[in-house]
Amino acid sequence: MPWKLKQRQQQWLSEERGTVRKSWGGKTRVALAFPNRYAVGMSNLGFQSVYRDLNRMDDVVCERVFYPEPEDLETVRRNPGCLISVESQRSIQDFHLLFFSIPFENDYVHVVEMLSMAGIPPRVQDRGQIFPLAAAGGVAVFLNPEPLSAFLDFFFIGEAEALLPDFLHVWNRIQGESPSRDELLQCLARDVRGIYVPSFYRAGYADDGTLSSMEPLPGLDVPERVEYRRADLSGVEPCRTAVLTPNTEFSDVHLLEIGRGCGRGCRFCAAGYVYRPVRFHDAVKLLEVSTPLLSKSRRLGLVSAAVSDHPEISGLCDALLDRGGVVSFSSLRADNIPPQMLAAIEASQQHAVAIAPEAGSERLRRVINKNLSMDQIISAVERLTERGILQLKLYFMIGLPEETSEDLEAIVDMTKQIKHHVLKITRGRKRLGTITLSIHSFVPKAFTPFQWVGFAGIRELRERSRWIQKALKKVPNVRVHFDLPKWAYIQALLSRGDRRAGLFIEKTALEGVSWSQALRDVPFNPDFWVMRHRGRDERFPWEVIDHGVKREYLWEEYQRALSGRTTSRCRPEEHCTRCGVCALQR
Numbered sequence: 053m054p055w056k057l058k059q060r061q062q063q064w065l066s067e068e069r070g071t072v073r074k075s076w077g078g079k080t081r082v083a084l085a086f087p088n089r090y091a092v093g094m095s096n097l098g099f100q101s102v103y104r105d106l107n108r109m110d111d112v113v114c115e116r117v118f119y120p121e122p123e124d125l126e127t128v129r130r131n132p133g134c135l136i137s138v139e140s141q142r143s144i145q146d147f148h149l150l151f152f153s154i155p156f157e158n159d160y161v162h163v164v165e166m167l168s169m170a171g172i173p174p175r176v177q178d179r180g181q182i183f184p185l186a187a188a189g190g191v192a193v194f195l196n197p198e199p200l201s202a203f204l205d206f207f208f209i210g211e212a213e214a215l216l217p218d219f220l221h222v223w224n225r226i227q228g229e230s231p232s233r234d235e236l237l238q239c240l241a242r243d244v245r246g247i248y249v250p251s252f253y254r255a256g257y258a259d260d261g262t263l264s265s266m267e268p269l270p271g272l273d274v275p276e277r278v279e280y281r282r283a284d285l286s287g288v289e290p291c292r293t294a295v296l297t298p299n300t301e302f303s304d305v306h307l308l309e310i311g312r313g314c315g316r317g318c319r320f321c322a323a324g325y326v327y328r329p330v331r332f333h334d335a336v337k338l339l340e341v342s343t344p345l346l347s348k349s350r351r352l353g354l355v356s357a358a359v360s361d362h363p364e365i366s367g368l369c370d371a372l373l374d375r376g377g378v379v380s381f382s383s384l385r386a387d388n389i390p391p392q393m394l395a396a397i398e399a400s401q402q403h404a405v406a407i408a409p410e411a412g413s414e415r416l417r418r419v420i421n422k423n424l425s426m427d428q429i430i431s432a433v434e435r436l437t438e439r440g441i442l443q444l445k446l447y448f449m450i451g452l453p454e455e456t457s458e459d460l461e462a463i464v465d466m467t468k469q470i471k472h473h474v475l476k477i478t479r480g481r482k483r484l485g486t487i488t489l490s491i492h493s494f495v496p497k498a499f500t501p502f503q504w505v506g507f508a509g510i511r512e513l514r515e516r517s518r519w520i521q522k523a524l525k526k527v528p529n530v531r532v533h534f535d536l537p538k539w540a541y542i543q544a545l546l547s548r549g550d551r552r553a554g555l556f557i558e559k560t561a562l563e564g565v566s567w568s569q570a571l572r573d574v575p576f577n578p579d580f581w582v583m584r585h586r587g588r589d590e591r592f593p594w595e596v597i598d599h600g601v602k603r604e605y606l607w608e609e610y611q612r613a614l615s616g617r618t619t620s621r622c623r624p625e626e627h628c629t630r631c632g633v634c635a636l637q638r
């Protein structure tokens with residue numbers, strides 16, 4: 053095993069608080085892999101929660117594995133089989149199960165690379181009985197697992213709290229029978245709702261290349277569509293940081309999930325659809341679990357898609373401040389910042405805050421159902437600035453459906469107006485406010501009303517970003533950051549592709565060629581998946597999963613978007629049946 057790799061991992065361990073070390077005797081051994089570097093994985097609340105949940109089970113030992121650091125990459129690539137776990141520094145092949153937690157599509161290449169680095173044949177069909185079963189969960193694969201289907205034995209479709217106990221129950225039940233790999237997978241696919249074994253399904257294609265069918269193989273007792281599993285948050289502990297480390301963006305901050313999902317219905321947001329219905333942890337439970345956290349670190353980051361929508365957020369902020377907590381928030385909604393949240397931000401001496409108008413014009417915000425008025429945005433900016441928060445970050449997207457040059461002009465106008473208000477308030481003070489625009493390329497995602505829409509295109513997005521850059525170049529105190537449209541294009545390919553898109557991943561991961569080369573070499577035109585507007589009735593590869601949101605509802609939302617009509621927020625308490633998800637909970 054490369055000595056430097058071991059030494060680096062030992063250094064991480066020595067600086068961590070909360071690491072779990074368990075003996076291996078008689079336990080199911082799970083290697084929990086994050087397909088990116090240690091610092092990225094350890095900032096991910098989902099990854100941390102699964103580590104905690106698995107290790108709380110007496111009959112399981114779970115250890116972490118990360119994509120190698122840049123300095124170690126060549127060594128690990130040259131020595132297949134030398135990818136090791138952090139805790140015991142054992143080879144991945146010593147584990148029974150290898151679980152990937154995948155929040156971002158652009159890390160799919162790392163998944164295939166890590167299989168190869170672990171000495172596991174990357175393609176499922178080449179794996180024999182001796183290798184660990186390789187599986188994946190996480191929001192990227194809940195949305196569309198198909199591009200990874202050749203490389204993983206199965207997928208967890210749903211939330212870990214709902215799925216893991218059922219999975220382990222069935223796993224333990226069949227271990228005594230010494231099943232073959234295939235028997236094991238058949239059992240899991242049949243008996244655990246939410247387990248998807250892609251090799252048990254056959255995809256058919258029409259002459260024009262679109263998907264014509266996706267059916268279980270004859271004779272197999274597996275569902276036609278795999279049900280997404282939701283957790284009942286009233287019955288589980290809130291997700292929170294398990295291991296603190298100084299080597300992450302959130303060093304010494306305990307992240308605490310206060311709710312899941314979002315009831316606002318922004319039409320571009322996959323999380324807003326996949327995690328429906330919006331659910332919250334109650335404040336009593338949140339305070340209970342935060343007490344031991346505060347004894348280790350006073351800094352607490354409250355996490356949710358819309359933190360201020362938590363019905364008890366004001367009381368929660370007060371109570372945490374009373375207990376000596378220093379509280380920060382994952383996001384702020386410009387139309388809902390209660391005074392207690394402002395007080396918490398001020399008390400934590402947080403000088404930077406982000407708000408997300410997403411689009412410059414009110415018309416385009418109606419299209420995407422981001423129901424924010426200019427007055428609400430300006431009022432939020434003024435309240436934040438008055439409290440001494442002088443670094444404002446504004447999130448926007450470009451390439452949205454129905455976007456015109458006037459919408460880009462509106463981003464520039466809004467920025468100038470915000471700057472004007474910030475400078476008016478900070479004039480005469482030692483420090484003036486600064487505004488940073490973070491502008492992302494819109495990627496249409498599965499299971500959203502924009503799943504029928506094509507990606508705007510690299511050249512087009514570059515032109516739009518250059519235009520904004522130029523328009524704001526001479527405006528003082530304003531910085532503009534863009535993501536790279538070429539990476540958004542890859543993300544669109546991996547979000548919207550079917551099984552054949554796996555060829556691009558394989559080429560890049562195993563032959564070491566660049567993405568541009570892979571896009572040229574693979575005998576399929578990637579624009580077919582990325583750029584194409586889909587017809588109303590086209591079958592989508594991701595529909596092998598059933599999220600419970602009705603297709604007709606998504607189509608209707610898309611039509612409402614095209615005509616600029618907004619949709620009111622979720623009201624599950626009013627027995628709403630609009631999208632279909634709440635009916636599944638009753």
Ligand code: SF4
Pocket residue numbers: 315328329330621622623624628629630631632633634635
């Ligand atoms: S059924 Fe209604 S309240 Fe429930 S998630 Fe769907 S739209 Fe929201």
